Amino acid sequence: MASAYDIQAIEKKWQDAWAERGTYQVENDDPRPSFYCLCMYPYPSGQAHQGHVRNYTFGDLIVRHRTMHGYAVLSPMGFDSFGLPAENAALKTGTHPRIFTDARIDELKASIRRLGSQYDWRREVRSHDPQYIKWSQWIFLRLLEAGLAYRKKAPVNWCPGCQTVLANEQVLADGTCERSGDVVVKRDLEQWFFKITAYADELLHDLDQLDWPDRVKTMQRNWIGRSEGAEFDLAVQGRDDLKLRVFTTRPDTTFGMTYAVVAPEHPLVDELTTDDQRDEVRQFVERVTLESEVERQTTEGPLEKRGVFTGSYVVNPFNERAVPVYLADYVLMGYGTGAIMAVPGEDQRDWDFAQTYGLDIVRTVQPPDDWEGEAYAGDGPAINSEWLDGLDKETAITKAIDFLEAKGIGTRTVNYRLRDWLVSRQRFWGCPIPVVYCPDHGVVPVADEDLPVLAPDEVEFRPTGESPLKFHEGFLNTTCPIDGKPAVRETDTMDTFVDSSWYFLRFTDAWNEDRPFDKDAASRWMPVDQYIGGIEHAILHLMYARFFMKALADLDIAPKDLREPFERLFTQGMIRLGGTKMSKSKGNLITPQQFFDTVGADALRLHHLFMGPPADDVDWTDAGIKGTSSFLQRLWRLADPDGDAVPDADEGVALEVNRAAHRLIARVSDEYERWSYNTAVAACMEFTNFLYKQGKTGFAIDSLLLLMAPMAPHVTAELWERRHFGEHIHELSWPTADPVMAAQETVEMVVQVNGKKRDVINVPPSIDEAEMEALARSSPKVQELLDGAHPKRVIAKPPRLINIVL
């Protein structure tokens, strides 16, 4: 009598069993070789969505697969639990962000549990946990001591919607906030920064050694934006006290400088402006500073309005010619020196500007003969450049820099697009920055023994969105750690990306009360062998975490040689519905819950694996899940020891069935290593179809179940237990294929004539070229086409293909 496949009961049973047995808990002294598999910890927004399911399905599959290969697999999970949504909810409902957040975590954990993905929950971290806050603050203080955290006044990105400043990385290309979509405005504010630029070069170079998607590496390279060039001083005509320093990547073109440009915010603007130009310059500067970042960054608009003459002249050090100095909004204060030499012959922006303002254009690089464009930025022999004439670009650059250095007015430099990381946020629900402001001593760090600095519970959220900390007397008023006199606390909190920059280290030693983590514990597991998450973190989180790893290693908090946190990265594709990204804010969620309650977690997991290549974006369709669901039903009827849906293979066929099982093992094992899970599922389906036709053997079914155990853990565990009383499939070893058994007895040889398939003949795999040709020539179809003629050429690729060319 066949048994029922009671999905709900079976999935619950095994989820309980794994938790109870601690199958996926590991100790730091586990003697097995270690493997650290990590999915990006989630922001707890309630029940899991399909993006989580996809992420954790891949992660769990790897955890179970590596475990079956004999590794001690560290598989932790936690929650990125600080952030604005909890604060917005507090404003709406009056619930404290902690209560709100803990409730969302409970919901998320429950749905993660129903997916069946396994974690060592003993190591769970939550960003808002006082212990975690303590160590985040402790790390902040170490960065402060080392000069890697500092405070400065700067024009920063202010998001009116979020009522806080943002890091450059959090502002989208169109000048809007990545979170709220509001237009970000510039404000001059004093803020906290982390000196990520100190690691710009290392962050760039170490990318080479990482097993990461090229796409992500390229995005990081672009973001860091290294450019080599030179900086040098231009003498201001008639002003011995004044020099204008410019940055260029093309010092070889200096002979072609016909004017210079400074940014409207440049500190020397006043000095450079002559009296008769003063009104015009003032109007220009006023207009530009009033423009939003978006307006300023548009390439559109009449060029006439984009610059103004200062009245001053600077001297080209290469040919001693005086050229006019302009202000223009296309030169940015934040990059290089905020001033440039303009060479219209080799730079299109300068070309356009020169045309508009009637400035000279001198080519200093010979463009190719067929050049039809305007400015020519490519390589070629230098012209109109006296002692540089005839040299190629690279040689000329070197010689030009030598000249500047010999003259003592300039030097070779490297510039980065990367800016320091602005980490302070004017928010309540974040990790407080642990410093106080003392009237006598200025910024004073809170003593280590007084950590953590925690936000008070009894707070009132203001409709303006301002942080309640700014108005909370009990929190604000404190004493100076140095002299004990009254002082005021910092009310800014840290960017939540600070929390996520070291959580993967805390997992290795989550219980440590003396330190954020022990170096030996970190050494045991780090770097993360496989990190899995969404492509949306390509720059933000992944760059910050890399910076933290390097800084912590240099500060002797992490092991010295541990300079990269994530050895191998996999970024899964997005899930879309009807072409747009599935998200809560778009209101187009298909919740996993409805599938847990019907077809079950195994079918949902298989569907995610089967939908397409893991890295690709996928369009969600409900229809497809029917396929994986009925496949599992089919598997059940096949493997149920009490079932008779599929007869045993006849004695003559059983050997061939077992041989096919060995081939399946070889194929699927390889597909797991290549992350080709969609074809691995297909192979298992194909094999199941094969057994329905040929009849089953015990070995075939057992192999199939073992190969599917990481993909569909519940149903395979249940079937295995029914077939092998008391055994747990996930505690067994991964199967290996016997190469002798896996070998084919006959293969199909394709016979082509002139590259077109004309016949297929069964041959032994050991066939040689001569035998192939003889067989092919004996084929009636080939003879018909040959018609007695002599083939020009015969290409034989034993044993699968022969091509006869006439």
Next chain:
RNA sequence: GCCCGGGUGGCGGAAUGGCAGACGCGAUGGACUCAAAAUCCAUUGUCCGCAAGGGCGUGUGGGUUCGAAUCCCACCCCGGGCACCA
């Protein structure tokens, strides 16, 4: 504008220079059933043909090769990243 991806049946996709379309969805037909669902079996790129068989087919056009979805060149379309960065 620059830099990455990608374009294959009605749909999701497979094929690491060697049988294009595995596997699944959908569709059609059959078996089972009083009937339906479920299940099982079969067919399913397209055109010509009763059939056997053959022609055509991987965005477009060229090229390399005995052989190209795969490599090269040019172009078109879609997605993503960067974009006055000197």
